[in-house]
Amino acid sequence: MARVTMAVVAKEAGVSKSTVSQFLNGRFEYMGEDTRKKIDEAIKKLGYQPNYLARSLKQKRTSMIGVIVGNIMHRLSTEVSRSIEDYCHEHNMQAIICNADDNPEKEKKYIEVLRAKQVDGLIIFPTGQNVELYKSMIEEGYPVVFMDRKVDGLKVNSVLAANIEATAESMRHLISNGHKRIAIATQPLSTSPRVDRLHGYKQALNEASLPVRAEYMVHADIKKMKQELDKLICLQEPPTALFAGNDLVFLEVLEFLKEKRIKIGRDIALVVFDNIPFAHLVETPVTTIAQPGYEMGQKAAEVLLQQIKEDTQGFHEYVFPCELVIRESSQKIDE
Amino acid sequence: MARVTMAVVAKEAGVSKSTVSQFLNGRFEYMGEDTRKKIDEAIKKLGYQPNYLARSLKQKRTSMIGVIVGNIMHRLSTEVSRSIEDYCHEHNMQAIICNADDNPEKEKKYIEVLRAKQVDGLIIFPTGQNVELYKSMIEEGYPVVFMDRKVDGLKVNSVLAANIEATAESMRHLISNGHKRIAIATQPLSTSPRVDRLHGYKQALNEASLPVRAEYMVHADIKKMKQELDKLICLQEPPTALFAGNDLVFLEVLEFLKEKRIKIGRDIALVVFDNIPFAHLVETPVTTIAQPGYEMGQKAAEVLLQQIKEDTQGFHEYVFPCELVIRESSQKIDE
């Protein structure tokens, strides 16, 4: 093991620990050329590696931040994590990515463990269930940034997608292509993006004076999604278009339609919220709403590092517009 | 900030620091019921959170391991990371995932930083370019496990997929379906899995007494993949089947074929190494070779934690068989 500590280097070089420390931290302003050289040689000879742990203990910063992702299975999570990691790497920080798996207990444990490990700040995709814990962190002045999901009543910096607007835009697109019977499928309405997307859905229908029909709104767990979709197409007046609330829902929809031999674009129009890496590679390329995951990650990291550096907090929502990428799946259907 | 330390708790409870420490570490065997209660109350009242950093410094273990992934864009990387994280979570460890991005410099930096942070061990998808560094770690007795790729001449535990065998099996499958002209497309032969897959490819051709033709073996960067594929199909005798060396290559192949309107399964047969989450959802479902990423991750984590606990090392190759999942893309082609 790396039994070689600063004291050993100091002895080898014939100087004191403090001098070695100076050297390591690049303060050679007032350092003799020879001392410098001696230390340099000693370090190389012994293969000395500084112990960041000890340094962190002393300095009270670890140069690490924690990222608690809601559910790593989402494409957005991966993109955002990647982005945050890149940003950290450029700024000599380290990101620790944890997966709460949509489980508030896990989220809580991760928050506690990461804080015990003294990470300098946290970026959280909040499950929304640990409000008291969030609140206490924020009140303490601990640096936190929320990502993707908002939680009511918290004064915290948040990075969000423009869910309502993007959904409404995609709906207007479908409506302008002649669709009047449009369904929406999402997971249960337990997080703000899902609620907002539903909101955008209704808003666009209202604008167009189309009815909002309860039987067209499906909010089910992924495992039960297919059977709910089945009910949808068995309706007396089945929808002619479907809005899939995110990438996981989309996969279910795709499998379902494939099993039922319902052809996208011909039998039913489709729009998906979330960028799907292979959306253009399926039989009928799929219209998607692309969230700028990379940019969102960069912004979150930037804001967090700012908070850490300046020891401040903020209460701002950074809302990112999304892009509607129109492909064949949402073309006009001739009935 | 969490200004409340053990000393503060001790004062609040009217005991000494060591007693509090005992309490925290679950040694209440010889502890008075009342002392115990007082400490418990003090902790709750003050909202005390132990500082793992200080503990780690003393104990010389951080309960963290580092995972350096070759390139996070591969599906396997994601699966394996996820698996390692799960295993760690169950064993009260923390995994720090880093992405070397196929860049030896980055890999080196990560190894150094992680070790400076005193992580207890490392799981590495080696780029293969930092042999000296690997060697010195191993000689030091530092716990390391290699994943996915092997590096010659190193006595280190490794977790690998049975690349040669799986590739050969898939080739035999194609050959038995009547294919004689089979091409292979991989990224440059800089890592062992690519070399091994090529090996399996040649082996199967030899077994079947089919010629190994240089013009059917493409090894190109992802960015240049399409133009190489183009050369392939422009050959006088173009291949009737293609083996795609991994998921990234597959995406290029898919795009290429789509652009050229070459229909998979009808115009060309296809087999892909790597599980592709949507392989069954494209127009012609794709035959894949599935690596047991989850199991591989579990094994690597298990082996590493073992090494850490017992302060031993090992030199064993854990080779995992892969599964050939036959779908339409590799059906017999009638010419």
Next chain:
DNA sequence: TTGTAGGCGTTATCAG
């Protein structure tokens, strides 16, 4: 059963 003292490997302060 509880307290005291020393140390883990750094950094910060302040003399010299």
Next chain:
DNA sequence: CTGATAACGCCTACAA
């Protein structure tokens, strides 16, 4: 320019 010395927050003998 360099070197003592005291923290940082916790753990571990050993003493009481």
